[in-house]
Amino acid sequence: MxxxxxxxxVFIYESKVxxxxxxxxxxxxxxxxxxxxxxxxxxxxxxxxxxNAYDKNAVKVxxxxxxxxxxxxxxxxxxxHPAIENNAEIHVKATWVNGDKMLGVGLRIELVS
Numbered sequence: 001m002x003x004x005x006x007x008x009x010v011f012i013y014e015s016k017v018x019x020x021x022x023x024x025x026x027x028x029x030x031x032x033x034x035x036x037x038x039x040x041x042x043x044x045x046x047x048x049x050x051x052n053a054y055d056k057n058a059v060k061v062x063x064x065x066x067x068x069x070x071x072x073x074x075x076x077x078x079x080x081h082p083a084i085e086n087n088a089e090i091h092v093k094a095t096w097v098n099g100d101k102m103l104g105v106g107l108r109i110e111l112v113s
Contacts, residue, residue: 009113013079014095017061017070017105024068034103037063044092044107046072048084057081061092061107069105076109083111 020030038044045062049071052058059077060068072080083090089112096106 008089011111011113013076013109013111015073015076015107015109017107018073019070020104021102022070028067030069031103033063033067034069034097034105037065037067038069038094038097038105040094040097042094044069044094046080046084046090046092046109048081059084061105080109080111083113088113 020034023029024033042064044064045066047060047062049058049060050056055074055077057074057077059072059080061070061072063069071077080090091110091112093108094105095108097103
């Protein structure tokens with residue numbers, strides 16, 4: 001009898017979080033949230049935003065505490081959106097946090113299929 005072994009495929013994307021200079025809908029500062037809640041190697045979360053007026057595939061990036069720090073860029077959101085919809089295994093972490101006047105956040109996304 002043959003044995004079938006499934007080896008998952010992993011797709012890795014590295015990018016930066018966009019929109020970090022904007023305020024959230026509730027008025028909270030994404031910059032303040034980044035200062036308080038995001039450190040290098042932190043696990044981050046992704047959440048679809050289907051009612052986004054500018055991009056039907058918009059994906060929010062959330063801190064470990066669930067507060068929005070920005071978005072995935074449009075191109076990356078288009079690739080990741082179907083994986084979120086299909087409940088794929090997704091690992092997201094901050095790869096860097098830096099900046100002088102404005103903090104930025106780098107991220108690494110691993111999609112496992």
